[in-house]
Amino acid sequence: MYQDQVHRSSAGIVGGVMLLGIIAWIGGDAVVRGEGRTPWLALASILLVVPLVVAFSLRPAVFANTDRLRIRNPFRVIELPWGAVAALRSGYSNEVIDEAGTKYQLWALPVSLRARKRAARQQARAAAEGDSSGRTSLVTRDPVRAAGDQIMNDLRELQESRAQAPGAQGEPGVRWAWEVMGPAAAGAVLLTVLIVLG
Template sequence: MTSPTPPAEPAYADRTFRSGAGLLTGVLLILLVGWIGGDAVLQGKGNVPWTALAALLTVIPLIVAFTLRPAVFANDERIRIRNPFRTIVLPWTDVSGLRASYSSELFTESGAKYQLWAVPVSLRERKRAARKATREAHDDPYGRTSVHADVNDTQARAAFADRAVADLREIAERAERHAEKGTTTASLRWAYEVIAPAAVGAVLLVVLLAVG
Protein backbone atom coordinates (compact mmCIF):
# COMPACT_ATOMS: atom_id res chain seq x y z
CA MET A 1 0.00 0.00 0.00
CA THR A 2 1.50 3.29 -1.07
CA SER A 3 1.37 6.34 1.11
CA PRO A 4 -0.50 9.40 -0.23
CA THR A 5 1.60 11.91 -2.09
CA PRO A 6 2.11 15.08 -0.04
CA PRO A 7 0.93 18.31 -1.62
CA ALA A 8 3.56 20.03 -3.69
CA GLU A 9 5.27 23.02 -2.13
CA PRO A 10 4.81 26.32 -3.96
CA ALA A 11 7.70 27.01 -6.31
CA TYR A 12 7.96 30.62 -5.24
CA ALA A 13 7.24 31.77 -1.68
CA ASP A 14 5.96 35.33 -1.38
CA ARG A 15 7.45 37.99 0.84
CA THR A 16 4.83 40.46 1.99
CA PHE A 17 5.39 44.17 2.59
CA ARG A 18 2.69 46.15 4.42
CA SER A 19 2.52 49.25 6.58
CA GLY A 20 1.78 48.40 10.21
CA ALA A 21 0.77 52.00 10.87
CA GLY A 22 -1.66 51.86 7.95
CA LEU A 23 -3.27 48.68 9.23
CA LEU A 24 -3.67 50.11 12.73
CA THR A 25 -5.09 53.38 11.38
CA GLY A 26 -7.57 51.48 9.22
CA VAL A 27 -8.86 49.36 12.08
CA LEU A 28 -9.27 52.41 14.34
CA LEU A 29 -11.04 54.41 11.63
CA ILE A 30 -13.45 51.56 10.89
CA LEU A 31 -14.26 51.23 14.58
CA LEU A 32 -14.79 54.98 14.93
CA VAL A 33 -16.91 55.33 11.76
CA GLY A 34 -18.87 52.17 12.62
CA TRP A 35 -19.61 53.48 16.12
CA ILE A 36 -20.76 56.90 14.87
CA GLY A 37 -22.70 55.47 11.93
CA GLY A 38 -24.23 52.67 13.97
CA ASP A 39 -25.44 55.14 16.57
CA ALA A 40 -27.04 57.25 13.83
CA VAL A 41 -28.74 54.16 12.35
CA LEU A 42 -30.14 53.06 15.73
CA GLN A 43 -31.02 56.44 17.19
CA GLY A 44 -31.73 58.57 14.12
CA LYS A 45 -35.16 59.74 12.99
CA GLY A 46 -36.63 60.14 9.53
CA ASN A 47 -34.10 59.71 6.76
CA VAL A 48 -31.13 59.83 9.14
CA PRO A 49 -30.73 56.02 9.48
CA TRP A 50 -30.80 55.55 5.70
CA THR A 51 -28.39 58.43 5.17
CA ALA A 52 -26.06 56.93 7.77
CA LEU A 53 -26.21 53.53 6.06
CA ALA A 54 -25.40 55.10 2.69
CA ALA A 55 -22.50 57.01 4.27
CA LEU A 56 -21.16 53.82 5.84
CA LEU A 57 -21.43 52.02 2.49
CA THR A 58 -19.40 54.83 0.93
CA VAL A 59 -16.79 55.46 3.59
CA ILE A 60 -15.88 51.98 4.89
CA PRO A 61 -14.79 50.57 1.49
CA LEU A 62 -12.63 53.67 0.99
CA ILE A 63 -11.02 53.22 4.41
CA VAL A 64 -10.34 49.58 3.57
CA ALA A 65 -8.94 50.57 0.17
CA PHE A 66 -6.44 53.10 1.50
CA THR A 67 -5.38 51.43 4.78
CA LEU A 68 -6.03 47.67 4.91
CA ARG A 69 -5.85 46.69 1.25
CA PRO A 70 -2.41 48.01 0.14
CA ALA A 71 0.26 45.30 0.09
CA VAL A 72 3.22 44.22 -2.00
CA PHE A 73 3.91 40.53 -2.60
CA ALA A 74 7.25 39.57 -4.12
CA ASN A 75 8.99 36.32 -5.00
CA ASP A 76 11.79 35.26 -7.32
CA GLU A 77 9.52 35.34 -10.37
CA ARG A 78 7.24 38.35 -10.02
CA ILE A 79 6.02 41.26 -7.94
CA ARG A 80 2.34 41.85 -7.18
CA ILE A 81 1.36 45.37 -6.14
CA ARG A 82 -2.03 45.69 -4.46
CA ASN A 83 -2.91 49.37 -4.43
CA PRO A 84 -6.21 50.93 -3.25
CA PHE A 85 -8.07 50.46 -6.55
CA ARG A 86 -5.79 48.29 -8.69
CA THR A 87 -3.68 45.16 -8.50
CA ILE A 88 -0.63 45.10 -10.77
CA VAL A 89 1.33 41.90 -11.45
CA LEU A 90 4.72 42.19 -13.16
CA PRO A 91 7.46 39.66 -13.84
CA TRP A 92 10.84 40.94 -12.69
CA THR A 93 12.00 40.96 -16.31
CA ASP A 94 9.59 43.88 -16.88
CA VAL A 95 10.91 45.91 -13.93
CA SER A 96 13.64 48.45 -14.58
CA GLY A 97 13.98 50.02 -11.14
CA LEU A 98 12.64 50.80 -7.67
CA ARG A 99 13.10 53.91 -5.56
CA ALA A 100 11.89 55.53 -2.36
CA SER A 101 12.04 59.33 -2.52
CA TYR A 102 8.89 61.17 -1.45
CA SER A 103 6.93 58.01 -2.29
CA SER A 104 7.90 54.43 -3.12
CA GLU A 105 7.79 53.83 -6.85
CA LEU A 106 8.41 51.03 -9.34
CA PHE A 107 9.45 51.66 -12.95
CA THR A 108 8.96 49.27 -15.85
CA GLU A 109 11.00 48.71 -18.98
CA SER A 110 8.16 50.25 -21.01
CA GLY A 111 8.38 53.52 -19.06
CA ALA A 112 5.34 53.02 -16.81
CA LYS A 113 5.49 54.04 -13.14
CA TYR A 114 3.51 52.52 -10.27
CA GLN A 115 3.34 53.82 -6.72
CA LEU A 116 3.73 51.29 -3.90
CA TRP A 117 0.97 52.40 -1.52
CA ALA A 118 1.90 49.65 0.95
CA VAL A 119 5.37 51.17 1.42
CA PRO A 120 4.76 54.79 2.49
CA VAL A 121 7.73 57.10 2.87
CA SER A 122 7.99 58.89 6.22
CA LEU A 123 10.42 61.79 6.05
CA ARG A 124 10.27 62.06 9.85
CA GLU A 125 11.27 58.40 10.25
CA ARG A 126 14.04 58.85 7.68
CA LYS A 127 15.41 61.89 9.53
CA ARG A 128 15.24 60.00 12.82
CA ALA A 129 17.23 57.11 11.31
CA ALA A 130 19.78 59.57 9.90
CA ARG A 131 20.20 61.26 13.31
CA LYS A 132 20.71 57.88 14.95
CA ALA A 133 23.35 56.94 12.40
CA THR A 134 25.09 60.29 12.97
CA ARG A 135 25.08 59.76 16.75
CA GLU A 136 26.58 56.28 16.36
CA ALA A 137 29.29 57.64 14.05
CA HIS A 138 30.05 60.36 16.62
CA ASP A 139 30.29 57.77 19.41
CA ASP A 140 32.82 55.81 17.32
CA PRO A 141 34.66 58.53 15.38
CA TYR A 142 37.58 56.24 14.40
CA GLY A 143 35.33 53.57 12.90
CA ARG A 144 36.75 50.87 15.18
CA THR A 145 33.70 48.65 14.70
CA SER A 146 33.22 49.32 11.00
CA VAL A 147 35.32 46.32 9.92
CA HIS A 148 33.06 43.91 11.79
CA ALA A 149 29.82 45.84 11.33
CA ASP A 150 26.91 43.82 10.02
CA VAL A 151 25.26 45.30 6.94
CA ASN A 152 21.94 43.92 8.15
CA ASP A 153 22.25 46.00 11.33
CA THR A 154 22.72 49.15 9.25
CA GLN A 155 19.70 48.31 7.11
CA ALA A 156 17.59 47.53 10.18
CA ARG A 157 18.16 51.08 11.44
CA ALA A 158 16.91 52.60 8.17
CA ALA A 159 13.38 53.87 7.62
CA PHE A 160 10.69 51.33 6.74
CA ALA A 161 10.38 52.46 3.11
CA ASP A 162 14.15 52.35 2.57
CA ARG A 163 14.37 48.85 4.08
CA ALA A 164 11.46 47.59 1.99
CA VAL A 165 12.82 49.00 -1.26
CA ALA A 166 16.27 47.58 -0.47
CA ASP A 167 14.72 44.15 0.12
CA LEU A 168 12.75 44.38 -3.13
CA ARG A 169 15.89 45.34 -5.04
CA GLU A 170 17.66 42.34 -3.53
CA ILE A 171 14.85 40.04 -4.68
CA ALA A 172 14.96 41.61 -8.15
CA GLU A 173 18.73 41.13 -8.38
CA ARG A 174 18.43 37.53 -7.26
CA ALA A 175 15.74 36.94 -9.87
CA GLU A 176 17.99 38.47 -12.52
CA ARG A 177 20.89 36.19 -11.58
CA HIS A 178 18.66 33.12 -11.87
CA ALA A 179 16.66 34.43 -14.80
CA GLU A 180 14.38 31.85 -16.32
CA LYS A 181 11.37 32.33 -18.53
CA GLY A 182 8.51 32.11 -16.05
CA THR A 183 4.82 31.75 -16.59
CA THR A 184 3.96 35.16 -15.10
CA THR A 185 2.70 37.81 -17.50
CA ALA A 186 2.05 41.45 -16.74
CA SER A 187 -1.54 42.17 -15.76
CA LEU A 188 -3.66 44.90 -14.20
CA ARG A 189 -6.98 44.33 -12.44
CA TRP A 190 -9.32 46.96 -11.03
CA ALA A 191 -10.61 46.33 -7.49
CA TYR A 192 -14.32 46.31 -8.29
CA GLU A 193 -15.03 44.76 -4.87
CA VAL A 194 -14.00 48.12 -3.42
CA ILE A 195 -15.12 50.48 -6.19
CA ALA A 196 -18.66 49.08 -6.62
CA PRO A 197 -19.96 49.40 -3.01
CA ALA A 198 -18.34 52.82 -2.60
CA ALA A 199 -19.93 54.04 -5.84
CA VAL A 200 -23.35 52.64 -4.91
CA GLY A 201 -23.14 54.21 -1.46
CA ALA A 202 -22.11 57.57 -2.92
CA VAL A 203 -25.07 57.57 -5.34
CA LEU A 204 -27.50 56.65 -2.56
CA LEU A 205 -26.04 59.32 -0.30
CA VAL A 206 -26.43 62.01 -2.97
CA VAL A 207 -30.03 60.95 -3.64
CA LEU A 208 -30.96 60.88 0.05
CA LEU A 209 -29.38 64.27 0.70
CA ALA A 210 -31.14 65.71 -2.35
CA VAL A 211 -34.60 64.51 -1.28
CA GLY A 212 -34.00 64.91 2.43
Protein backbone atom coordinates in the same frame (compact mmCIF):
# COMPACT_ATOMS: atom_id res chain seq x y z
CA MET B 1 9.27 29.66 -5.85
CA TYR B 2 8.93 30.48 -2.17
CA GLN B 3 5.88 31.86 -0.41
CA ASP B 4 5.07 35.54 -0.83
CA GLN B 5 6.67 38.00 1.55
CA VAL B 6 3.93 40.46 2.49
CA HIS B 7 4.66 44.09 3.36
CA ARG B 8 2.02 46.41 4.84
CA SER B 9 1.88 49.71 6.67
CA SER B 10 1.16 49.02 10.36
CA ALA B 11 0.26 52.68 10.91
CA GLY B 12 -2.25 52.45 8.04
CA ILE B 13 -3.83 49.33 9.50
CA VAL B 14 -4.12 50.85 12.99
CA GLY B 15 -5.58 54.07 11.56
CA GLY B 16 -8.04 52.13 9.41
CA VAL B 17 -9.27 49.99 12.29
CA MET B 18 -9.77 53.11 14.42
CA LEU B 19 -11.70 54.86 11.64
CA LEU B 20 -13.90 51.81 11.09
CA GLY B 21 -14.62 51.73 14.82
CA ILE B 22 -15.66 55.40 14.78
CA ILE B 23 -17.84 54.86 11.69
CA ALA B 24 -19.51 51.83 13.32
CA TRP B 25 -20.14 53.79 16.51
CA ILE B 26 -21.52 56.97 14.93
CA GLY B 27 -23.22 55.26 11.97
CA GLY B 28 -24.71 52.51 14.14
CA ASP B 29 -26.10 55.08 16.54
CA ALA B 30 -27.68 57.02 13.66
CA VAL B 31 -29.24 53.84 12.23
CA VAL B 32 -30.63 52.63 15.59
CA ARG B 33 -31.71 55.94 17.14
CA GLY B 34 -32.25 58.10 14.08
CA GLU B 35 -35.69 59.23 12.98
CA GLY B 36 -37.22 59.82 9.56
CA ARG B 37 -34.65 59.58 6.76
CA THR B 38 -31.66 59.65 9.11
CA PRO B 39 -31.20 55.84 9.28
CA TRP B 40 -31.27 55.60 5.47
CA LEU B 41 -28.81 58.48 5.07
CA ALA B 42 -26.55 56.85 7.65
CA LEU B 43 -26.66 53.48 5.86
CA ALA B 44 -25.89 55.09 2.48
CA SER B 45 -23.01 57.05 4.04
CA ILE B 46 -21.62 53.90 5.66
CA LEU B 47 -21.87 52.07 2.32
CA LEU B 48 -19.90 54.88 0.68
CA VAL B 49 -17.27 55.50 3.37
CA VAL B 50 -16.39 52.00 4.64
CA PRO B 51 -15.02 50.70 1.29
CA LEU B 52 -12.93 53.88 0.91
CA VAL B 53 -11.47 53.55 4.42
CA VAL B 54 -10.66 49.89 3.75
CA ALA B 55 -9.16 50.77 0.34
CA PHE B 56 -6.78 53.39 1.69
CA SER B 57 -5.82 51.80 5.03
CA LEU B 58 -6.31 48.02 5.26
CA ARG B 59 -6.11 46.95 1.60
CA PRO B 60 -2.67 48.22 0.45
CA ALA B 61 -0.03 45.49 0.46
CA VAL B 62 3.08 44.48 -1.46
CA PHE B 63 3.63 40.77 -2.15
CA ALA B 64 7.04 39.60 -3.37
CA ASN B 65 8.26 36.14 -4.34
CA THR B 66 11.00 34.80 -6.57
CA ASP B 67 8.97 35.29 -9.76
CA ARG B 68 6.99 38.48 -9.37
CA LEU B 69 5.99 41.55 -7.44
CA ARG B 70 2.26 42.04 -6.78
CA ILE B 71 1.13 45.48 -5.63
CA ARG B 72 -2.31 45.87 -4.10
CA ASN B 73 -3.10 49.59 -4.10
CA PRO B 74 -6.45 51.17 -3.11
CA PHE B 75 -8.13 50.76 -6.52
CA ARG B 76 -5.79 48.54 -8.56
CA VAL B 77 -3.80 45.32 -8.36
CA ILE B 78 -0.57 45.33 -10.36
CA GLU B 79 1.40 42.17 -11.13
CA LEU B 80 4.95 42.66 -12.37
CA PRO B 81 7.23 39.73 -13.20
CA TRP B 82 10.76 40.64 -12.04
CA GLY B 83 11.90 40.61 -15.67
CA ALA B 84 9.45 43.43 -16.44
CA VAL B 85 10.70 45.67 -13.60
CA ALA B 86 13.12 48.37 -14.71
CA ALA B 87 13.66 50.06 -11.33
CA LEU B 88 12.48 50.37 -7.75
CA ARG B 89 12.83 53.98 -6.65
CA SER B 90 12.56 55.76 -3.30
CA GLY B 91 12.13 59.50 -2.97
CA TYR B 92 9.18 61.17 -1.32
CA SER B 93 7.25 58.01 -2.22
CA ASN B 94 8.25 54.44 -3.04
CA GLU B 95 7.53 53.38 -6.58
CA VAL B 96 8.29 50.72 -9.16
CA ILE B 97 8.85 51.43 -12.85
CA ASP B 98 8.28 48.80 -15.51
CA GLU B 99 10.24 48.36 -18.76
CA ALA B 100 7.69 50.50 -20.65
CA GLY B 101 8.33 53.40 -18.26
CA THR B 102 4.99 53.14 -16.42
CA LYS B 103 5.27 54.16 -12.79
CA TYR B 104 3.32 52.51 -9.95
CA GLN B 105 3.31 53.79 -6.38
CA LEU B 106 3.63 51.37 -3.47
CA TRP B 107 0.86 52.57 -1.14
CA ALA B 108 1.73 49.87 1.41
CA LEU B 109 5.26 51.23 1.83
CA PRO B 110 4.93 54.91 2.70
CA VAL B 111 8.11 56.95 3.04
CA SER B 112 8.80 58.21 6.55
CA LEU B 113 11.12 61.21 6.53
CA ARG B 114 11.19 61.04 10.34
CA ALA B 115 12.41 57.41 10.22
CA ARG B 116 15.05 58.39 7.65
CA LYS B 117 16.32 61.21 9.89
CA ARG B 118 16.40 58.86 12.88
CA ALA B 119 18.40 56.29 10.86
CA ALA B 120 20.81 59.02 9.68
CA ARG B 121 21.36 60.14 13.30
CA GLN B 122 22.06 56.55 14.39
CA GLN B 123 24.46 56.18 11.47
CA ALA B 124 26.30 59.40 12.40
CA ARG B 125 26.41 58.39 16.08
CA ALA B 126 27.85 54.96 15.20
CA ALA B 127 30.46 56.60 12.94
CA ALA B 128 31.46 59.05 15.66
CA GLU B 129 31.79 56.27 18.25
CA GLY B 130 33.89 54.21 15.84
CA ASP B 131 36.22 57.16 15.16
CA SER B 132 36.67 58.08 18.83
CA SER B 133 37.46 54.50 19.88
CA GLY B 134 39.92 53.97 17.04
CA ARG B 135 38.02 50.92 15.81
CA THR B 136 36.84 50.41 12.26
CA SER B 137 33.21 51.45 12.04
CA LEU B 138 30.59 48.98 10.86
CA VAL B 139 28.74 51.86 9.18
CA THR B 140 29.99 51.18 5.69
CA ARG B 141 29.32 47.44 5.91
CA ASP B 142 25.90 47.48 7.55
CA PRO B 143 24.25 50.90 7.27
CA VAL B 144 21.26 51.75 9.43
CA ARG B 145 18.16 52.33 7.30
CA ALA B 146 14.55 53.29 7.89
CA ALA B 147 12.25 50.24 7.77
CA GLY B 148 10.64 51.26 4.46
CA ASP B 149 14.03 51.93 2.86
CA GLN B 150 15.30 48.53 4.05
CA ILE B 151 12.28 46.79 2.47
CA MET B 152 12.89 48.67 -0.80
CA ASN B 153 16.55 47.62 -0.68
CA ASP B 154 15.52 43.97 -0.18
CA LEU B 155 13.09 44.22 -3.13
CA ARG B 156 15.87 45.71 -5.33
CA GLU B 157 18.20 42.84 -4.43
CA LEU B 158 15.47 40.30 -5.22
CA GLN B 159 14.74 42.01 -8.55
CA GLU B 160 18.43 42.09 -9.51
CA SER B 161 18.94 38.43 -8.66
CA ARG B 162 15.75 37.20 -10.40
CA ALA B 163 15.38 39.54 -13.41
CA GLN B 164 16.80 36.98 -15.87
CA ALA B 165 15.18 33.88 -14.36
CA PRO B 166 12.89 31.96 -16.77
CA GLY B 167 9.97 31.96 -14.31
CA ALA B 168 10.23 35.72 -13.77
CA GLN B 169 9.44 36.76 -17.35
CA GLY B 170 6.19 38.07 -18.81
CA GLU B 171 4.09 41.16 -19.22
CA PRO B 172 2.78 43.40 -16.43
CA GLY B 173 -0.87 42.91 -15.52
CA VAL B 174 -3.19 45.53 -14.04
CA ARG B 175 -6.76 45.03 -12.88
CA TRP B 176 -9.20 47.40 -11.23
CA ALA B 177 -10.48 46.61 -7.73
CA TRP B 178 -14.21 46.46 -8.47
CA GLU B 179 -14.77 44.84 -5.07
CA VAL B 180 -13.91 48.23 -3.56
CA MET B 181 -15.21 50.57 -6.24
CA GLY B 182 -18.60 48.83 -6.66
CA PRO B 183 -19.89 49.24 -3.07
CA ALA B 184 -18.49 52.79 -2.83
CA ALA B 185 -20.24 53.76 -6.08
CA ALA B 186 -23.49 52.15 -4.90
CA GLY B 187 -23.26 54.12 -1.65
CA ALA B 188 -22.60 57.36 -3.54
CA VAL B 189 -25.59 56.77 -5.85
CA LEU B 190 -27.89 55.87 -2.95
CA LEU B 191 -26.77 58.89 -0.93
CA THR B 192 -27.28 61.20 -3.93
CA VAL B 193 -30.78 59.82 -4.55
CA LEU B 194 -31.75 60.25 -0.88
CA ILE B 195 -30.46 63.83 -0.82
CA VAL B 196 -32.18 64.75 -4.12
CA LEU B 197 -35.50 63.23 -3.08
CA GLY B 198 -35.19 65.22 0.14
